[in-house]
Amino acid sequence: MNEIQHGSSDPIGAVDGHDVVSGKPIVPLGHHELRRADIDPKAAIRAERQVATMFSLSSLMIVSSIVAFIKVPNDTLVILPLFGPVNANHITVGSLLGLGIFLIGTGAIHWAKKLMPDVEVTEERHAFASSAEDKAAFGQAIRDGKAASGVGERKIIRRSLLGALALFPLPLVVFLRDLGPMPNKRLRETIWDKDIQILTDATYRPIRPEDIPIGGLVNALPANLLKIEEEDGNLNERGKASIILIRMAPADIVSQQGEGWDYQGILAYSKICTHVGCPISLYQQRTHHLLCPCHQSTFDLADSGNVVFGPAARRMPQLPITVNAQGYLVAASGFKEPIGPSFWERG
Amino acid sequence: MSTNKAIDTVAGGKAGVVGNYLDDRLHGASGVKKLLNKVFPDHWSFMLGEIALYSFIILLLSGTYLTLWFKPSMTEVVYNGSYMPLKGVKMSEAYASTLDISFDVRAGLLMRQIHHWAALFFVAAVSVHLLRVFFTGAFRKPREINWVIGTLLLVLAILEGFAGYSLPDDLLSGTGLRIAEGIVQAIPLLGTYVAMFLFGGEFPGNDFISRLYSIHILLVPGILLALVSAHLIIVFYQKHTQFPGAGRTESNVVGYRLYPIYMAKAGGFFFIVFGVTTLIAALVTINPIWLYGPYTPSQVTAGSQPDWYIGWLDGAVRLTPNWETNLLGHTISWNLLIPALIIPGIMFTALGVYPWIEAWVTGDKREHHLLDRPRNAPTRTGLGVMAISFYLMLWISGGNDIIATAFSLSINEITWSLRVLLFVVPPLSFVITKRACLGLQRRDRDKLLHGYETGRVLRLPHGEYIEVHAPVSDEERAVLLGKNDVAPLQLGSATDANGVANPKGKSGARRAKLSEWFYGDNVPVPSAAELEEAAHHLAHASHSEITSH
Structure with missing residues (x-):
C-alpha cells in the first residue's frame, strides 16, 4: 500500500497486466519525467522566488486595501473606461482585496506544481461491503437488542408508543395556524365600490374624462386607498385595486363585459394580470392590446379584455365607470368578478 | 501511558x-x-465540485457580513441616505437598509456583490459538477446515495438563491415574489390557505420578508451545510473516482497525496475562487437594486429577468398554453401547475432516481471506480444532452421578450417556435449525440488497431500515396483500453425452448429490449488477438494494408 508504482509492471488491483475486478488490460504507469526545478537548482530557486513574490505582493495588496478603505472617499465617482462611473472606494478596496486574495492562491498552486513532489502515488481501494462475519454480528446485535427490549412481543407498548410518536408532531403543525388569516372572501373583493372616485396613481388627483385623449392610458387607484393603507400599514389593497383607464374611439370598441360600462369610450380594466398577478403596463394603442411584461399574456381591451395570446386563461376584469356630479370619473360599482390570478375556490 | x-x-x-x-x-x-x-486523482473536471464548495464558503462569509446591516422588515420608512434619486421616497426598511449597505457602508456594496456573484457561481458550479458526474458515470454503485444528496443540494441551492434575491424588496424581487405567490395560489385544494399563511394574509402583507429572512440565513443554509458535509465525508470515505489511464485499476487510486500537494493545490484554489469572485464583485455591477426602486404591487419594469437559474422555470411558465379547467366549481390552473410544479417535479425526480433506472436497464450491479468517458456510454450521454437541450429551450423561453425586442421579432412567433422546438430539439439532440459518440468509439477502436495518423505521407514505388500510421502512446492506449464493454442483458424470451411460457418472460423481454437500446450499438474494444495482429501489422509500418481503411 502507498508505495510508488512507477516503472513496476502491475499496479495495485492488476495481475498479469489485467484488472482483477474488470479483467480489462491495464497499461502500467509510464516513466516519470523530471521538471526543470527537479534537475536545475537555479530553476528551483527561481520558482521559490516567484512563489515568495506572489505571497509578498499579496500582503502588500491586502494592507493597501485597508489603507484604501480608510483613505479613499466613499462618495466620489470615478469614470473607468469600459466600466463607466464607479464608486472610488468600492473599486479600489475591491480590486486590491481581490488581487491580494488571488495571489495567495496562485502562489500556493505555483509552489505545489513547481517545487512539491509531482510523482503520482497509488493507494489501494477497499471493498465497501462488510465481511460476512461483520454483517452476521451486526444482525445478531440488532436481534439481541430487539429481544432484550421486548418490542416484538409487547404489542401494547409498541402500539401505544407509535400512537404517541405519530401525534407528537401534530401540535407543531397546528400551532402554525396564526401565521395568517383564513382566505374567506379576501381574494374576491377589492375596495372599489359605487361612486368611489378614480385618482391618478402617481399624483392622487381626480380625473375628468377630457383629461384622457383618445389612445391615452392612465394608471389609477381608488380614492379610498390611501386612508385604508394608512390603517392597514401594508400594500395589499393596492395590489388588487390598481386599474388602468384607456380611451378609444367608441366605434373601436367591439364589446365590453357589461352594457355601458365605459364612459364616452373610456374603459377601466384591472391592472393585475389574471395569470400570476403582475401589474400590466404595456399598452399598444393601434391594436388596443395589453401585454404583460412578466409572461407575455396579451389581452384585447377593445374586445372585453379577452385573452388573445399567452399563458393567462382569463380575461382582464372590467370596472364599470361613470362621472359624478362634479364631472369626475368614479366607479359605477365594484368589480363583478375576482381580479388577479386564479385560485382553487374561484370556480 | x-x-x-x-x-x-x-x-x-x-x-x-x-x-x-x-x-x-x-x-x-x-x-x-x-x-x-490520502491520495486524490488529478483531473480538471474534479475542480468543479471544489468551485461549488468554495462559493458556498464565500456565501457564508459574505452573508454573515450582510446580516450585520440588513434589516429584514417591511415597515415603511422614508429614505434619507446618500443616494439622491431616492431621497424622501417611502420604502420598506429592507430596501432602505440594502441601499445603506450599497451606498453608506464602506465595502458594503463589495460584500453585497461578492454575495450575489458567489450565489450565481454556486448554482452554476453545482450544475456543471452534476453534469460532470452524470456524463462520466460517477453516480454508479457505490455512489448513488451521494448523487441523491447532490440533487437535493441543487434544489436547495436554487431555492436559497431565489430567497436571497427576494429579500431586498426592490421592484424586481417583489415582482418575483408576486409570481411565486400566484403559483402557490394555483395549488389545488390548499393553495389559497398556504398563500395566506406564508404571507400573513394577502400579498404582499407585512410579514413575508422577515419570514423569508430566517429561512434564508438559518434554515436552508443549515440544511445545505449538513448535506455538503455529508457529501464530502462520503467522497472522502468512498475515495474519489478516477479516469482510466496508465496504472489505474478498479481497486486503486492514482494521484497525489492530500498533504502537502492537495492542501496547497486545493487550498490555493479556494483563494483563487475567492479572489476572482472579489475582483468581479469589484468591477461588475450585479443586481443594482437602486435602479429598480422600492417594490409596489402596482408597478413593474418591462424586460425584467430573474437570476439565471430561475430562467428555465420562468420560461416554462411563459411557454405553457393558457389551460385552465373548472372541476365542480373549483379552478385547476394547468397553465401554472404544469410549468411550475409538474415539470420541475418530474425533472428533479428523474434526476434523483437516474442511477437506479440505469442500473435496472443495464443490469449492472458492480462497483465502478473507473469513470466512463462520455463517448463510451452513448445512450447515457445522449439522454444527458437531451435533458440539457430541454432545459436550454426552457431557459431561452425565459428571455423570449428580450429576444423579441433585440431582434425586432414577433413575441407570438417566438413563443410558438419555442413551443415546437421544446419537443423537437431534445430527441434530435439525443440521436445526434448518440451517433457522434458511436463515431468517436469507432475512431478509438481504429486508433488501437491501426495507430494514429502521423501526417507523414509516403509515395510507394508503384505510385500510390499512403499516410504513415504509428501506434498511440502508452498513456493513450491505457485510456482507450479502459473502455467498459457491457453486453446487453439476455433475459429469456416469453417462452422457453419447449414452448412453456416463462412467468417473467414479458417483463424480461421488455428489459432486454431496453438493455439492447442502451448498449446494443456499442463498438467493442478490440480483443487481445485483434490487438496482437494489429500490432504485428503496425510494426511493419508503411505497408500498403495500413491504408486500406
Missing part, C-alpha cells in the same frame, strides 16, 4: 507539544495520519 519520550513524540519542537496535547485527548494521530496520506 508511556513515559518514553521517543515513543510519545508526534513531532519535534513546539508543533510536537501541541500535537501530543491534542493526541492525548482526541487520539488523532492514527486517523489523521491516514487522512494526510
Whole structure:
C-alpha cells in the first residue's frame, strides 16, 4: 500500500497486466519525467522566488486595501473606461482585496506544481461491503437488542408508543395556524365600490374624462386607498385595486363585459394580470392590446379584455365607470368578478 | 501511558507539544495520519465540485457580513441616505437598509456583490459538477446515495438563491415574489390557505420578508451545510473516482497525496475562487437594486429577468398554453401547475432516481471506480444532452421578450417556435449525440488497431500515396483500453425452448429490449488477438494494408 508504482509492471488491483475486478488490460504507469526545478537548482530557486513574490505582493495588496478603505472617499465617482462611473472606494478596496486574495492562491498552486513532489502515488481501494462475519454480528446485535427490549412481543407498548410518536408532531403543525388569516372572501373583493372616485396613481388627483385623449392610458387607484393603507400599514389593497383607464374611439370598441360600462369610450380594466398577478403596463394603442411584461399574456381591451395570446386563461376584469356630479370619473360599482390570478375556490 | 519520550513524540519542537496535547485527548494521530496520506486523482473536471464548495464558503462569509446591516422588515420608512434619486421616497426598511449597505457602508456594496456573484457561481458550479458526474458515470454503485444528496443540494441551492434575491424588496424581487405567490395560489385544494399563511394574509402583507429572512440565513443554509458535509465525508470515505489511464485499476487510486500537494493545490484554489469572485464583485455591477426602486404591487419594469437559474422555470411558465379547467366549481390552473410544479417535479425526480433506472436497464450491479468517458456510454450521454437541450429551450423561453425586442421579432412567433422546438430539439439532440459518440468509439477502436495518423505521407514505388500510421502512446492506449464493454442483458424470451411460457418472460423481454437500446450499438474494444495482429501489422509500418481503411 502507498508505495510508488512507477516503472513496476502491475499496479495495485492488476495481475498479469489485467484488472482483477474488470479483467480489462491495464497499461502500467509510464516513466516519470523530471521538471526543470527537479534537475536545475537555479530553476528551483527561481520558482521559490516567484512563489515568495506572489505571497509578498499579496500582503502588500491586502494592507493597501485597508489603507484604501480608510483613505479613499466613499462618495466620489470615478469614470473607468469600459466600466463607466464607479464608486472610488468600492473599486479600489475591491480590486486590491481581490488581487491580494488571488495571489495567495496562485502562489500556493505555483509552489505545489513547481517545487512539491509531482510523482503520482497509488493507494489501494477497499471493498465497501462488510465481511460476512461483520454483517452476521451486526444482525445478531440488532436481534439481541430487539429481544432484550421486548418490542416484538409487547404489542401494547409498541402500539401505544407509535400512537404517541405519530401525534407528537401534530401540535407543531397546528400551532402554525396564526401565521395568517383564513382566505374567506379576501381574494374576491377589492375596495372599489359605487361612486368611489378614480385618482391618478402617481399624483392622487381626480380625473375628468377630457383629461384622457383618445389612445391615452392612465394608471389609477381608488380614492379610498390611501386612508385604508394608512390603517392597514401594508400594500395589499393596492395590489388588487390598481386599474388602468384607456380611451378609444367608441366605434373601436367591439364589446365590453357589461352594457355601458365605459364612459364616452373610456374603459377601466384591472391592472393585475389574471395569470400570476403582475401589474400590466404595456399598452399598444393601434391594436388596443395589453401585454404583460412578466409572461407575455396579451389581452384585447377593445374586445372585453379577452385573452388573445399567452399563458393567462382569463380575461382582464372590467370596472364599470361613470362621472359624478362634479364631472369626475368614479366607479359605477365594484368589480363583478375576482381580479388577479386564479385560485382553487374561484370556480 | 508511556513515559518514553521517543515513543510519545508526534513531532519535534513546539508543533510536537501541541500535537501530543491534542493526541492525548482526541487520539488523532492514527486517523489523521491516514487522512494526510490520502491520495486524490488529478483531473480538471474534479475542480468543479471544489468551485461549488468554495462559493458556498464565500456565501457564508459574505452573508454573515450582510446580516450585520440588513434589516429584514417591511415597515415603511422614508429614505434619507446618500443616494439622491431616492431621497424622501417611502420604502420598506429592507430596501432602505440594502441601499445603506450599497451606498453608506464602506465595502458594503463589495460584500453585497461578492454575495450575489458567489450565489450565481454556486448554482452554476453545482450544475456543471452534476453534469460532470452524470456524463462520466460517477453516480454508479457505490455512489448513488451521494448523487441523491447532490440533487437535493441543487434544489436547495436554487431555492436559497431565489430567497436571497427576494429579500431586498426592490421592484424586481417583489415582482418575483408576486409570481411565486400566484403559483402557490394555483395549488389545488390548499393553495389559497398556504398563500395566506406564508404571507400573513394577502400579498404582499407585512410579514413575508422577515419570514423569508430566517429561512434564508438559518434554515436552508443549515440544511445545505449538513448535506455538503455529508457529501464530502462520503467522497472522502468512498475515495474519489478516477479516469482510466496508465496504472489505474478498479481497486486503486492514482494521484497525489492530500498533504502537502492537495492542501496547497486545493487550498490555493479556494483563494483563487475567492479572489476572482472579489475582483468581479469589484468591477461588475450585479443586481443594482437602486435602479429598480422600492417594490409596489402596482408597478413593474418591462424586460425584467430573474437570476439565471430561475430562467428555465420562468420560461416554462411563459411557454405553457393558457389551460385552465373548472372541476365542480373549483379552478385547476394547468397553465401554472404544469410549468411550475409538474415539470420541475418530474425533472428533479428523474434526476434523483437516474442511477437506479440505469442500473435496472443495464443490469449492472458492480462497483465502478473507473469513470466512463462520455463517448463510451452513448445512450447515457445522449439522454444527458437531451435533458440539457430541454432545459436550454426552457431557459431561452425565459428571455423570449428580450429576444423579441433585440431582434425586432414577433413575441407570438417566438413563443410558438419555442413551443415546437421544446419537443423537437431534445430527441434530435439525443440521436445526434448518440451517433457522434458511436463515431468517436469507432475512431478509438481504429486508433488501437491501426495507430494514429502521423501526417507523414509516403509515395510507394508503384505510385500510390499512403499516410504513415504509428501506434498511440502508452498513456493513450491505457485510456482507450479502459473502455467498459457491457453486453446487453439476455433475459429469456416469453417462452422457453419447449414452448412453456416463462412467468417473467414479458417483463424480461421488455428489459432486454431496453438493455439492447442502451448498449446494443456499442463498438467493442478490440480483443487481445485483434490487438496482437494489429500490432504485428503496425510494426511493419508503411505497408500498403495500413491504408486500406
